[in-house]
Amino acid sequence: MTAGIDTPDRRGRTGLDRAGRDLTGNPRVKVRDVQVLSSHWYVLRNTVFDYQDRHGRWTTHERETHDRGNGATILLYNRERRTVVLIRQFRYPAYVNGHPDGMLLETPGGLLDEDRPEDAVRRETAEETGYVIGELEHVVDAYMSPGSVTEIVHCYAAPVEGEPQIAGAAGLAEEGEDIEVVELPFDRALAMTRDGGITDAKTIMLLQWAALDGPFARA
Known part of the structure; x- marks a missing residue:
């Protein structure tokens, strides 16, 4: 057996x-x-x-x-302040493969765990950032490493305003999560995708979408 x-x-x-x-x-x-x-x-x-x-x-x-199952992630943005809300957390696979300290800036998200992508991304956003989001915009679905990993990541975007509705959100301690919420000027975050400050693929994709077709695209 x-x-x-x-x-x-x-x-x-x-x-x-x-x-x-x-x-x-x-x-x-x-x-x-x-x-x-x-x-x-x-x-x-x-x-x-x-x-x-x-x-x-x-x-x-x-x-x-x-x-590892499929996942969902989201770019949270404040159009008025021209900022994006990201999270910083330790990623051992990145650390063991050359990242200086393993502390990656990313869009919030996680595995679906048998939920619909829309429900999963709302759940993960609340757990990791404290924001309760309204209407979602679907951006793209992407295989992140199709040569060996089966995962599809469902990518979304949504506006946020003011402070998080859930105080003290920092991930689930029972899952070993220790998450810092970081609000950055959009232009700085986009520049970090070029200078190595942001190296997470899904985050790079969503920031570039925001610049080309999303909330910060030039007319």
Whole structure:
């Protein structure tokens, strides 16, 4: 018996080795085998599949995929003050891969956890920044690292005014979150995407959207 396959893993999941076996959207791909390497929290799989190239030749490939679920994020902005609201938190993967201190400036957000993207982003915004947001604007859905990570991030934007409605919001302590809310002039935040001050991909995308097509686009 294997947790996550025959018996529930720590998140109550079974059948994790079935992912991909029923795909029919691309007749040039035939999944042969799926092996679950880890299901500690996220799921790491090794998949063997046959692929037919554009010349009609079939070859066998092997790929590892990291399934952490899908996520949602949001750019909070104050048009009158011409500012954006970001969060700063420690990211160990960035720290171990060359970031000076691992403290990244990002747009707030998180995993969907089986909620709709709109509901998840409202939940995460309240938990991480204290703002209770009204109408959302959907910006884009993006695969952030499609060579190995299955995640789609649903990206939104929304205006905020005044101070946060929920005092002392800084993430969930039981999830190890320690979050600082940072309000920055938009022009400074955009410049930081060029000088290395902001290196988070989803945040860079949303700040560039804000400059090109969003609330701070020039007429």
